[in-house]
Amino acid sequence: MSKPNHIVIVGGGTAGWMAANLMAQAWQSQGIxxxxxxxxxxxxxxxxxxxxxxxxxxxxxxxxxxAEWMPACHATFKCGISFPDWxxxxxxxxxxxxxxxxxxxxxxxxxxxxCSYRRQGSDVFAHPNDFFVTSKLAxxxxxxxxxxxxxxxxxxxxxxxxxxxxxxxxxxALEKGVNHIDDKVLSVETIADGSxxxxxxxxxxxxxxxFFVDCSGFSGLLIQQTLxxxxxxxxxxxxxxxxxxxxTPLNLQNNVPSETVSKALKYGWVWNIPLTKRFGNGYVYCxxxxxxxxxxxELRQHLGMENSDAKxxxxxxxxxxxxxxxxKNCVAIGLSxxxxxxxxxPMLYLVQRTTENFIAYFQHENFNSDLKTRxxxxxNLLIDGTVDYLQAHYKANTRDDSQFWIDCRENTCxxxxxxxxxxxxDESRNFEMVMQEQANTQVYQRASWYCLLAGMGxxxxxxxxxxxxxxxxxxxxxxxxxxxxxxxxxVFIAHNEHLRTMT
Ligand SMILES: Cc1cc2nc3c(=O)[nH]c(=O)nc-3n(C[C@H](O)[C@H](O)[C@H](O)COP(=O)(O)OP(=O)(O)OC[C@H]3O[C@@H](n4cnc5c(N)ncnc54)[C@H](O)[C@@H]3O)c2cc1C
Numbered sequence: 177m178s179k180p181n182h183i184v185i186v187g188g189g190t191a192g193w194m195a196a197n198l199m200a201q202a203w204q205s206q207g208i209x210x211x212x213x214x215x216x217x218x219x220x221x222x223x224x225x226x227x228x229x230x231x232x233x234x235x236x237x238x239x240x241x242x243a244e245w246m247p248a249c250h251a252t253f254k255c256g257i258s259f260p261d262w263x264x265x266x267x268x269x270x271x272x273x274x275x276x277x278x279x280x281x282x283x284x285x286x287x288x289x290x291c292s293y294r295r296q297g298s299d300v301f302a303h304p305n306d307f308f309v310t311s312k313l314a315x316x317x318x319x320x321x322x323x324x325x326x327x328x329x330x331x332x333x334x335x336x337x338x339x340x341x342x343x344x345x346x347x348x349a350l351e352k353g354v355n356h357i358d359d360k361v362l363s364v365e366t367i368a369d370g371s372x373x374x375x376x377x378x379x380x381x382x383x384x385x386x387f388f389v390d391c392s393g394f395s396g397l398l399i400q401q402t403l404x405x406x407x408x409x410x411x412x413x414x415x416x417x418x419x420x421x422x423x424t425p426l427n428l429q430n431n432v433p434s435e436t437v438s439k440a441l442k443y444g445w446v447w448n449i450p451l452t453k454r455f456g457n458g459y460v461y462c463x464x465x466x467x468x469x470x471x472x473x474e475l476r477q478h479l480g481m482e483n484s485d486a487k488x489x490x491x492x493x494x495x496x497x498x499x500x501x502x503x504k505n506c507v508a509i510g511l512s513x514x515x516x517x518x519x520x521x522p523m524l525y526l527v528q529r530t531t532e533n534f535i536a537y538f539q540h541e542n543f544n545s546d547l548k549t550r551x552x553x554x555x556n557l558l559i560d561g562t563v564d565y566l567q568a569h570y571k572a573n574t575r576d577d578s579q580f581w582i583d584c585r586e587n588t589c590x591x592x593x594x595x596x597x598x599x600x601x602d603e604s605r606n607f608e609m610v611m612q613e614q615a616n617t618q619v620y621q622r623a624s625w626y627c628l629l630a631g632m633g634x635x636x637x638x639x640x641x642x643x644x645x646x647x648x649x650x651x652x653x654x655x656x657x658x659x660x661x662x663x664x665x666x667v668f669i670a671h672n673e674h675l676r677t678m679t
Pocket of ligand 1: 186187188189190191192213214215216217218219220221222223224225226227338359360361362391392393394395397419458491493509510511512517518521522523524525527
């Protein structure tokens with residue numbers, strides 16, 4: 177495809193500014209003009225405080241050190257996510273989902289082996305928490321950065337203030353020469369072939385460009401409202417469609433957790449995210465089962481804030497995704513592409529991948545419409561693979577305290593891939609085969625699936641014909657892994673101490 181002279185990004189939320197930075201990095205030296213237009217009057221969504229390790233790669237690509245961006249965004253380190261109360265199985269009421277790292281390579285196979293014995297009915301230890309170094313770090317509120325070099329690298333993500341991250345990325349993009357207009361887009365004009373020709377703004381007249389990036393959030397101003405792309409609903413798979421958020425105080429003098437806590441409540445789950453100046457909290461629930469007021473009351477009770485006049489923020493969405501993220505001369509990035517839900521915090525990774533793939537395809541020498549089709553298919557695979565992993569949390573829950581949890585567990589609306597994973601796990605023998613078959617299509621890899629399913633104790637009852645050979649070996653596996661993970665975790669520093677050195 178011939179390179180455009182001018183790209184306009186509509187939207188200055190996290191997606192808009194992430195895209196602006198990556199595109200400026202790739203194209204500015206070639207003289208391509210990039211403009212971000214946003215309306216500060218409309219504002220941004222203001223949530224989205226957790227990331228996966230891919231955000232490290234984003235900052236690495238932009239050559240921005242942690243010591244610079246983290247304090248500016250009140251950011252903390254994230255070793256993984258713990259999941260209290262999704263399961264009521266004895267001994268499995270909480271589990272930790274680590275970001276699988278090279279340092280875990282010797283111990284992960286021991287965990288998989290123990291899971292295999294336990295899935296066959298042997299009475300062996302198969303809870304993930306003792307088999308991963310970052311699990312120990314999170315338990316001890318340690319940073320994933322070591323005082324002396326660890327055996328192998330440790331993967332980690334971050335927590336950050338979404339508003340501050342947007343402002344920080346805006347500053348970096350402007351330094352790279354990106355133009356910025358604070359104005360409202362009133363309408364989007366197209367030409368005969370359906371492509372976008374220009375935007376009509378409230379105060380800045382017409383804005384012409386060769387290519388347009390829709391980062392306008394849930395409104396999907398360009399891709400949905402103008403080009404007519406529809407959101408394909410995923411509500412059949414993922415019921416949660418609403419959230420209510422409330423911050424609580426945090427004192428950096430105390431130990432600061434290095435994990436997100438995603439704790440199940442009666443009609444959904446609540447996130448607890450430590451930043452350097454506050455905790456972010458939010459209750460994600462399904463509006464078919466409770467009202468906004470009931471959800472807020474449950475969150476306030478959970479946080480002990482029944483008598484506080486702090487204002488809660490309510491959000492609602494339709495879980496789903498676009499079929500075509502790139503159509504005509506427009507690509508959608510961020511919430512305009514659709515949104516599933518905040519569980520496992522995968523959405524900024526989607527922003528990153530969509531932008532990076534778009535850049536790679538767009539500058540392809542032999543660009544043709546097949547590449548655009550391939551791009552759309554890849555993004556859809558990424559989102560649908562994420563749906564599988566998120567839905568598996570709900571399928572594996574064992575709660576009976578509301579119809580919501582029972583309906584989630586009994587939900588038969590599932591992709592064939594998730595169905596194969598769950599039956600592969602339950603049928604005890606062929607889970608590894610299913611994992612191999614899906615290795616290239618699943619977004620979450622083997623260790624994540626093991627942690628989720630074993631972590632919730634999705635095992636058949638202990639069998640009478642227990643195998644003592646397995647038991648002895650499994651006991652050894654557990655002891656070795658636990659000792660090794662504990663020893664490895666010794667060289668890492670306390671999270672709050674580390675954060676204090678950065679501020
Ligand atoms: C409850 C909740 C929790 C979440 N938690 C996480 C998480 O932990 N981790 C994660 O990765 N993601 C999370 N997300 C998703 C994450 O918030 C978004 O992916 C991310 O913030 C990107 O949003 P955005 O930039 O696409 O949209 P927005 O932040 O909504 O930005 C839209 C932009 O478009 C502009 N705009 C809109 N209309 C116009 C117009 N007419 N003219 C000019 N400008 C306009 C707005 O002013 C704004 O600048 C969460 C989402 C929700 C709803």
